[in-house]
Amino acid sequence: MRAYAAGFLRRLYINTAIAAAAVLGPSLFASAQQIDMNVVDQPGYVPSQEEEQLAGPYEKQLVFFRTTEAPGTVIIDSSQRFLYLVQPNNRAIRYGIGVGRQGFQWAGLEKISRKQEWPDWRPPPEMIERQPYLPRFMAGGPGNPLGARALYLGKTVYRIHGTNQPQTIGHAVSSGCFRLVNEDVIDLYDRVPVGTKVIIKQAVAL
Amino acid sequence: MGIAGRCGAFALIGTVAALLAGCASEAPSPPVAAATPSISADALVGKWGLASYHRDTDRPRTVKEALAQCNKPVVINKGPNGGVMMYLADQPELQELVLKPGPDGKTFLGPPGDAGTADDRIVTNVEPSSFTTVWVDPDNAGRYGTMVYERCGKRA
Numbered sequence: 001m002r003a004y005a006a007g008f009l010r011r012l013y014i015n016t017a018i019a020a021a022a023v024l025g026p027s028l029f030a031s032a033q034q035i036d037m038n039v040v041d042q043p044g045y046v047p048s049q050e051e052e053q054l055a056g057p058y059e060k061q062l063v064f065f066r067t068t069e070a071p072g073t074v075i076i077d078s079s080q081r082f083l084y085l086v087q088p089n090n091r092a093i094r095y096g097i098g099v100g101r102q103g104f105q106w107a108g109l110e111k112i113s114r115k116q117e118w119p120d121w122r123p124p125p126e127m128i129e130r131q132p133y134l135p136r137f138m139a140g141g142p143g144n145p146l147g148a149r150a151l152y153l154g155k156t157v158y159r160i161h162g163t164n165q166p167q168t169i170g171h172a173v174s175s176g177c178f179r180l181v182n183e184d185v186i187d188l189y190d191r192v193p194v195g196t197k198v199i200i201k202q203a204v205a206l
Numbered sequence: 207m208g209i210a211g212r213c214g215a216f217a218l219i220g221t222v223a224a225l226l227a228g229c230a231s232e233a234p235s236p237p238v239a240a241a242t243p244s245i246s247a248d249a250l251v252g253k254w255g256l257a258s259y260h261r262d263t264d265r266p267r268t269v270k271e272a273l274a275q276c277n278k279p280v281v282i283n284k285g286p287n288g289g290v291m292m293y294l295a296d297q298p299e300l301q302e303l304v305l306k307p308g309p310d311g312k313t314f315l316g317p318p319g320d321a322g323t324a325d326d327r328i329v330t331n332v333e334p335s336s337f338t339t340v341w342v343d344p345d346n347a348g349r350y351g352t353m354v355y356e357r358c359g360k361r362a
Binding site for chain 2: 128
């Protein structure tokens with residue numbers, strides 16, 4: 001009887017812990033993400049291979065993803081810092097991203113209007129105001145804050161682009177663009193053509 | 207002291223006097239003139255379009271882009287002590303920087319003091335309408351690349 005009770009309590013404890021993690025885990029994770037990083041651009045910084053290797057949830061991975069959107073659609077979940085490339089059979093390739101900091105996040109429906117390898121960088125006026133020592137134009141290449149690739153979103157000023165600051169993935173730091181580590185943005189760039197539908201949401205219901 | 211002692215003392219004094227006279231009779235060496243940089247601070251004053259590149263193959267188009275940045279010019283004013291007011295790497299406050307001659311005929315631009323310190327840049331390709339700088343510190347050089355300044359407005 002005592003052994004049965006102990007086993008029952010152990011199972012109850014384990015099941016409760018699992019249920020709590022399922023409910024609280026994402027929100028705890030999201031809470032950690034709400035802390036914006038105070039990061040300024042580091043033009044010219046070239047991260048090491050170790051720095052560019054993401055781990056945990058932000059590592060590129062195939063996930064279960066149920067949606068009515070067609071395969072090949074890009075869906076961005078700003079609150080969770082993920083970009084999903086919809087695949088067949090309720091799957092998606094999920095990439096960890098950095099998003100716009102508070103006041104710079106947005107939602108909408110766009111298409112990829114242009115793609116560029118090793119894009120040039122022109123810091124926006126508000127960035128130059130904060131960092132007046134910045135060049136107004138930096139030619140593309142390693143160390144450029146836009147990283148290895150850029151996918152332009154419609155006629156907006158926003159892009160999905162790479163980064164020379166991999167530590168910002170999972171955080172809200174940008175002026176509204178979505179950034180991936182260079183290896184991931186190259187992977188995404190090779191998969192999506194111009195004209196790809198991009199849905200930007202604050203939160204995605206799975 | 208005996209006569210011999212007094213004579214010895216006088217001889218010593220005489221020798222010292224002679225030596226001092228000899229020293230005094232040599233003309234003083236002319237002061238070493240401080241080296242002056244070959245570039246005048248006035249050459250850097252003005253409004254400039256600023257652009258940068260890392261690969262030499264990008265220089266020609268970067269020069270064109272610098273000219274296109276005159277709607278957001280970098281303004282360089284003369285400093286109170288003969289230098290120019292500019293920014294150091296990663297510093298949002300203007301500081302007076304001076305031109306300093308360095309080894310191998312290079313001209314450095316940075317805070318007053320020795321030439322070639324980590325805060326300095328090397329100034330090259332100086333012309334009435336443009337100049338180029340490269341940071342001495344390898345980290346700054348790696349991050350900012352070669353910076354091209356193209357004069358805005360009337361160009362020579």
